[in-house]
Amino acid sequence: MAPPLLDHLNPQQLEAVTLPHGSALVLAGAGSGKTRVLTTRIAWLLATGQASVLSVLAVTFTNKAAREMLTRLSALTPLSVRGMWIGTFHGLCNRMLRAHHRDADLPPLFGILDTADQLALIKRLYKAHGLDDDRFPPRQLASFIASAKEAGLRPSAVEAGDEFARRQVEHYALYEAMCRREGVVDFAELLLRSYELLAGNEPIRGHYQRRYSHLLVDEFQDTNLLQYRWLRLLAGPKATVFAVGDDDQSIYAFRGANAANMQHFERDFGGAEHPVRLIKLEQNYRSHGHILDAANALIRHNRSRLGKELWTSEGAGEPVRAFAAPSDLDEAAFVVDAIKGIADEGVPLSEIALLYRSNAQSRVLEHALFGAGLPYRVYGGMRFFERAEVKNALAYLRLVAEPGDDGALLRVVNFPPRGIGARSLEQLQDAARGRGTTLWQAACSGAVGGKAGANLAAFVASVERMRADAASLPLPEAVEHVIAAAGLKAHYAAEKDGDDRVENLEELVNAAQSFVREAEYAADAPMLPGSAAPDAEPAGGGAGGGVSDPLAAFLAHAALEAGETQAAEGRPALQLMTVHSAKGLEFHTVFVTGLEEGLFPHENSLNERDGTEEERRLMYVALTRARRRLYLTHAQSRMLHGQTRWHIASRFFDEIPRELVSWLSPPRRRYGAIDVDRSEWGGLESPAPERPASTPRGPEWRVGQSVRHAKFGVGVIVGAEGRGSDARVQVNFRESGVKWLALEYARLEPVSS
DNA sequence: AAATGTGGAATTTTT
DNA sequence: TTCCACATTT
Numbered sequence: 049m050a051p052p053l054l055d056h057l058n059p060q061q062l063e064a065v066t067l068p069h070g071s072a073l074v075l076a077g078a079g080s081g082k083t084r085v086l087t088t089r090i091a092w093l094l095a096t097g098q099a100s101v102l103s104v105l106a107v108t109f110t111n112k113a114a115r116e117m118l119t120r121l122s123a124l125t126p127l128s129v130r131g132m133w134i135g136t137f138h139g140l141c142n143r144m145l146r147a148h149h150r151d152a153d154l155p156p157l158f159g160i161l162d163t164a165d166q167l168a169l170i171k172r173l174y175k176a177h178g179l180d181d182d183r184f185p186p187r188q189l190a191s192f193i194a195s196a197k198e199a200g201l202r203p204s205a206v207e208a209g210d211e212f213a214r215r216q217v218e219h220y221a222l223y224e225a226m227c228r229r230e231g232v233v234d235f236a237e238l239l240l241r242s243y244e245l246l247a248g249n250e251p252i253r254g255h256y257q258r259r260y261s262h263l264l265v266d267e268f269q270d271t272n273l274l275q276y277r278w279l280r281l282l283a284g285p286k287a288t289v290f291a292v293g294d295d296d297q298s299i300y301a302f303r304g305a306n307a308a309n310m311q312h313f314e315r316d317f318g319g320a321e322h323p324v325r326l327i328k329l330e331q332n333y334r335s336h337g338h339i340l341d342a343a344n345a346l347i348r349h350n351r352s353r354l355g356k357e358l359w360t361s362e363g364a365g366e367p368v369r370a371f372a373a374p375s376d377l378d379e380a381a382f383v384v385d386a387i388k389g390i391a392d393e394g395v396p397l398s399e400i401a402l403l404y405r406s407n408a409q410s411r412v413l414e415h416a417l418f419g420a421g422l423p424y425r426v427y428g429g430m431r432f433f434e435r436a437e438v439k440n441a442l443a444y445l446r447l448v449a450e451p452g453d454d455g456a457l458l459r460v461v462n463f464p465p466r467g468i469g470a471r472s473l474e475q476l477q478d479a480a481r482g483r484g485t486t487l488w489q490a491a492c493s494g495a496v497g498g499k500a501g502a503n504l505a506a507f508v509a510s511v512e513r514m515r516a517d518a519a520s521l522p523l524p525e526a527v528e529h530v531i532a533a534a535g536l537k538a539h540y541a542a543e544k545d546g547d548d549r550v551e552n553l554e555e556l557v558n559a560a561q562s563f564v565r566e567a568e569y570a571a572d573a574p575m576l577p578g579s580a581a582p583d584a585e586p587a588g589g590g591a592g593g594g595v596s597d598p599l600a601a602f603l604a605h606a607a608l609e610a611g612e613t614q615a616a617e618g619r620p621a622l623q624l625m626t627v628h629s630a631k632g633l634e635f636h637t638v639f640v641t642g643l644e645e646g647l648f649p650h651e652n653s654l655n656e657r658d659g660t661e662e663e664r665r666l667m668y669v670a671l672t673r674a675r676r677r678l679y680l681t682h683a684q685s686r687m688l689h690g691q692t693r694w695h696i697a698s699r700f701f702d703e704i705p706r707e708l709v710s711w712l713s714p715p716r717r718r719y720g721a722i723d724v725d726r727s728e729w730g731g732l733e734s735p736a737p738e739r740p741a742s743t744p745r746g747p748e749w750r751v752g753q754s755v756r757h758a759k760f761g762v763g764v765i766v767g768a769e770g771r772g773s774d775a776r777v778q779v780n781f782r783e784s785g786v787k788w789l790a791l792e793y794a795r796l797e798p799v800s801s
Numbered sequence: 802a803a804a805t806g807t808g809g810a811a812t813t814t815t816t
Numbered sequence: 817t818t819c820c821a822c823a824t825t826t
Contacts, residue, residue, distance in 0.1 A: 136815085163816085235816045408811075610815080662813095687817070804825080807822085809820090
């Protein structure tokens, strides 16, 4: 073992890295060196001969995390890490299913549906079966299917209590049949199919169980039930699992993440000889003391926790700064002002983040930043492989690889326009349905006559030609050729605003280029000998690699790695993003904006089970992004859905000890802090309000007024909308929280305060 | 087939 | 308000 490997590890990190045989759960707090421990652990296992490159499997959630792990690991070990199974759950499952497609009952070149493809498929399904999409919204079916699959349930196994559920299960079964017919799988299917492959095929399961002596899992709190069960299957009797996670940063329950997996880990992965070891990484290398104290105090309000407290050997640092703005516009103005000051201190703009709970909130901030001439970058939005022109090109490529893909055919059969309109498609679909074939087969069969038939035949012939031409070309050239032969390039070049699209198509060729480069890079990795499954495991790096057909591999890559939302710009820019997307990142200065009841915590979360705790964890994530300076802001009034709404300050302010916080605006009163009257804002240089406050009509009620309700008790009016008999007020009750009440029915009494 | 209009909904997101 | 999906029009 090379001694430098273990240098500079703190005692807990060192313990985790060098744990003897047995499974371990590492509770790694924010900024505690989680990735470092994970990668050093692998390097340590390799260096001490406890594991070989082939016997390690490391799994993450995002491609980004997988790449980072690979990069950092390469720096820690002299061994070649290519051929090592490091990737996302979906990437690894894809790899496994490609290698064993026959046993998994999949076509060799099966396609992967992204969310949009899946939705399109469901809509086609509805149309084909004459199903009612008002009563069964496609999106709802998609999420029904996803949850069923995440619970490991095929249609026959789903229990349907009522008629509605029964119908959904029927639709689920039809959906499965359609996917099978078209040779495609959705994201959840990758997981479930891989799970079933391992569960139902002893030789393959035995092979992988013998192969992997060490399984390492990143962001373990984000695993869903199926991923957990997949891990359990993959971990043979002698394997050890090294799971790293932070229950306090579990913020993806809404998409199936099950932090309870951390609690079950001890039971499921511990043996009598080797009980599960629990290690806490609590030393934080990121933030100054006051920031950590605030985060610790906040998260202590959660009941369901494994328990952990961050500390730092650095100083206390600056206090947390808080600001109450009269309106969202004032909040934005304050942020802009503060940023100018911070930038003057020499902090690079890229080191300043503006965080918010929901994307809609970026607008006001952007507007203010734009007005001030401050460069910024907004995260989220359209990803590269999701762009229409890119998806069109991919659809052609998909047809070249697998013409049975009806979704791909429908997408481009008349794009660019070639005289195959809705009527022709109707005929084609009827023909396919009548014969029980794919659209492609129907088009080939000449079932559609006349002009439409001729146009279809021409389309078929041109795709056939693309396939023949592409067969003799290296992947990037093949991609380039298909884009040109399909007429996409010419089509977009002729469009008046098509420059960006042409550029993206060229970028797609580049993407194929670098994909091939990485695959070649991986090709010299040691490969298992033999060609018979289950030992035939094509090598390949990256999430989508590992397939003998480069085109299919590239298409899988495109589906599994949607790409960056925005190419990074040249000049440094402020970072605007939701708190969710900030997870894992850190900044010198962080602004957490929109800290209002109803927004953060979000009103929808109040009805969700454990919703408030999840919101609090989200807030915890937000706070722990800051290294040196943290601003918390809220606005008393805010334009939301086209209406001005009033909100009281988030409860999260109350959960951070006062002595840590320095208010830059007049301190709030505990309740009734809604100052519509701006005279109280004397010391503040806030601009004059641009929107008048629209309090309900009548002299009796105004925002800020204290009221009593027969059932809910005493509260304060914090918002209002409508007038006359429609007038509703939003009241924050001391006991029962924020509620909307119709003035006509709720008999409110004024209370003098 | 593009252009225009209408209604409804409007956390959070990766694969 | 603003965005989207969908329907209708030209």
